[in-house]
Amino acid sequence: MVRDFVRREVEPVAAEHDREDTVPHGLIDRMKELGLFGITVPEEYGGMGLDYTTFASIFEELSKGFMTLSGAIGTHHILTYVLTHYGTEEQKQRFLPDLASGRKRGGLALTEPSGGTDMANLQTTATKNGEEYTINGTKMFITNGRYGDMFCLLARTDPDMEPRHKGISCFVVEKGGDGFTVGRDLDKLGYRGLDTSELIFDNFAVPEDNLIGGKEGAGFGMVMSGLETGRINIAARAVGVAQAAFEAAIKYSQGRETFGKPISEHQAIQLKLADMATKIQAARLLVYDAAAKKDTGQRVDLESGMAKLFASEVCLEVAMESMRVHGGAGYIKDLPVERYYRDAPLMVIGEGTNEIMRLVIAKQLLRLPEYQL
Incomplete structure (x- = not known):
């Protein structure tokens, strides 16, 4: 379908x-x-x-x-x-x-101008006033920001709580009313054709009924669990883009001739095709392993982190290799190869940079019983 x-x-x-x-x-x-x-x-x-x-x-x-x-x-x-x-x-x-x-489109209002990786130190605040919370702060790089209708927003409800992540709560914020403004739309290298925007909250009132779960201080854990599924989807996107880049390369290599034969018959190109296909399949298996474990109800911080890290790096590599196979033809906009190359970095950065993914993976490995001394 x-x-x-x-x-x-x-x-x-x-x-x-x-x-x-x-x-x-x-x-x-x-x-x-x-x-x-x-x-x-x-x-x-x-x-x-x-x-x-x-x-x-x-x-x-x-x-x-x-x-x-x-x-x-x-x-x-x-x-x-x-x-x-x-x-x-x-x-x-x-x-x-x-x-x-789809009558309503949702999004995640997490990242801020000061950063998104250091989630525990976010600056947006939610102050309780009777039966409402007053939201103040700015969110950045928000997908569906312009055309979305409601967002899962993280805000600090207790500025004095230690550790700091326990002072963060999660709200459903809906567009409409004073104090919620969509700021500038961001002009991106790739991932074009989708609204990525700045959201500005200036004394925006949210009903206490929109506090997810009705409990303050639980937002960090909620979103961290949700990000496992986000990393699965980012990894799956990377596999999709890599597969498209590979298919473009292998088809082009069979039609493009140099020195009297298709370039697919040159060993240099064959080596590239073999490596591309092998790495894509390995990435795909990591993605579906993480997804299968998520289906059992397990936490998959480790597996989703591995899948996201490996698949996104493979995607970036394969997009570049596909451009190399295409030569000059891959550098111009007549073919989609240059789009794959511009789209690939999103998966390296999105849902946690790959540098952070490595730290997440290492932390989870060090917690496993089989590796305890």
């Missing part, structure tokens, strides 16, 4: 949306019709209730055609995950049906 949608409707228009940096609203509407805004949302709340292995395969297929499209449902699914696993029953009933159908 998704593969056919990508081939018939996405691929013919991807280059135009990338070039013009226009949001493909028509394609996003089709994704709503296909149920892709509620992939893992339980059926009782209007979603498809699918597993994370299927979730990963959907992100791979979308990204193979136009990685930007997967962004429309990426952090949207972090919001649905947090609500599904930590929201009150009233919150699930109120928010999930509209999110699952």
Whole structure:
């Protein structure tokens, strides 16, 4: 279903949306019709209730055609995950049906101008005033920021709490009302055709009923758990882009001739193709291993971190190698290879930089019982 949608409707228009940096609203509407805004949302709340292995395969297929499209449902699914696993029953009933159908688009308001990796030291505050919280702060690099309707927002409710991550709470913030402004839209190298924006909160009032789970100080753990699924989706995107770059290279190599024969018959090109295909398959297996473990209900900090780290680095390498195989043809905008090359760094940076992924992986390894002295 998704593969056919990508081939018939996405691929013919991807280059135009990338070039013009226009949001493909028509394609996003089709994704709503296909149920892709509620992939893992339980059926009782209007979603498809699918597993994370299927979730990963959907992100791979979308990204193979136009990685930007997967962004429309990426952090949207972090919001649905947090609500599904930590929201009150009233919150699930109120928010999930509209999110699952796509009537409302969600996002994650985590990163700030001062950074996103150091989550425990975020600066946005939420101050309790009667039956409301007053939000003040700025969020940066927010996907769906312009066209999204509601966001999973992290804010500090207790500035004096130590350790500091225990003073962070998680809210559903909805657009509308004074004090919530969408600032500038960011002009990006790649990942074009999707709104990535600044969100500004200036004494913005949020009902206390929008505090996820109805409990202060639990937001850090909620979002960290949600980011496991985010890293699975980022890793799956990387596999999709890498696969597209590889397929472009192997097809081009069979049609392009030098010295009287297709370049695919030159050993130098064959070595590249072999390495590309092998690394992509290894990355894919890491992604689906993490997804399968997530399906069992286990924490997958380690597995999702490994998948995200390895798949994104492979994607960056394969995009470059595909350009090398294409030579000059790969450097011009007539072919999608240069788009793959511009899109690849997003997966290295997004959902935690790869430098942080290495630290997460090492920390988890050092906690494993089998490695204790």
